[in-house]
Amino acid sequence: MSGSHPFCVLRRSCRSAWQCGQGGLCRRQSGRPRGSDRRVDQDVHRRRGQERRLHRPLIRATRVQTLAISSTLMVVLSLLLGTLVLAGAVGIMGMNSTHLLLLWLYSVCAIAVTGTGTLTLLAVFGTPSMLVVTLVFIGMAVPTVGATTPIEALPGFYRSLAKVEPLRQITGGIRSILHCDAQGDAGLTRGSVMMAVGLVAAALFGFGVLGWYDGKGLHRVPATTTPEKSAAPA
Structure with missing residues (x-):
């Protein structure tokens, strides 16, 4: 933990990745490859869209x-x-x-x-x-x-x-x-x-x-x- 950003501990404790505003900074400090960052971002956006859809259902217009x-x-x-x-x-x-x-x-x-x-x-x-x-x-x-x-x-x-x-x-x-x-x-x-x-x-x-x-x-x-x-x- 000595070489990581102090917000990394907070990010691990978050229930979802987008609740931590320092997510991108944590990944850059932790030395993850860019491909891994992209996959994490896609997963975050997918989960965010699913939770939004639960609260705002799709309007089915003919x-x-x-x-x-x-x-x-x-x-x-x-x-x-x-x-x-x-x-x-x-x-x-x-x-x-x-x-x-x-x-x-x-x-x-x-x-x-x-x-x-x-x-x-x-x-x-x-x-x-x-x-x-x-x-x-x-x-x-x-x-x-x-x-x-x-x-x-x-x-x-x-x-x-x-x-x-x-x-x-x-x-x-x-x-x-x-x-x-x-x-x-x-x-x-x-x-x-x-x-x-x-x-x-x-x-x-x-x-x-x-x-x-x-x-x-x-x-x-x-x-x-x-x-x-x-x-x-x-």
């Missing part, structure tokens, strides 16, 4: 519940995001808008619908849906917006895609609010209707498929496992 919660959060966050976007565009950059309230409401709806649709694809298809979301909302949306290239100058595929592409419809509604005195036939009506249709389609598709997943027993959480009882230290 896929439908998870999508409902995430979509609700998306709607709430869209209020904040829409406000921040308009605060930056109007308050900081000085953008002129005679229909500020309508523009804010339209922007909030656009963010909520786009976010809910993205969350639905992620919940239904999992990791591969990231590629689908990238293609639908970025890859195929940017050429069909018509901001840099007129729709008439695009290939036939993109001209047909522009009729249903979400970003194209959203841009048409914003253009109508900013430059056409919020006239419905200038794109505002079509954009609002397409957003409503997209929201309903995303809700039916997402909750329908996820309800089928849960009904088939394809739960996100594995079966209940009983944590191993940690052996009492000598």
Whole structure:
């Protein structure tokens, strides 16, 4: 004991290794190899996680519940995001808008619908849906917006895609609010209707498929496992 740290005696008397704040210092002073330290740390973290799980049991949420919660959060966050976007565009950059309230409401709806649709694809298809979301909302949306290239100058595929592409419809509604005195036939009506249709389609598709997943027993959480009882230290 002459060459060890004085807290080593305290560490041996602790019921668990993490209760001793000098655990790492004791191991360095005792001359243990680094591999042994790593194994001890892993065992400490494992035991700590098991004891935490005993006090805070795992919340078993179904896929439908998870999508409902995430979509609700998306709607709430869209209020904040829409406000921040308009605060930056109007308050900081000085953008002129005679229909500020309508523009804010339209922007909030656009963010909520786009976010809910993205969350639905992620919940239904999992990791591969990231590629689908990238293609639908970025890859195929940017050429069909018509901001840099007129729709008439695009290939036939993109001209047909522009009729249903979400970003194209959203841009048409914003253009109508900013430059056409919020006239419905200038794109505002079509954009609002397409957003409503997209929201309903995303809700039916997402909750329908996820309800089928849960009904088939394809739960996100594995079966209940009983944590191993940690052996009492000598």
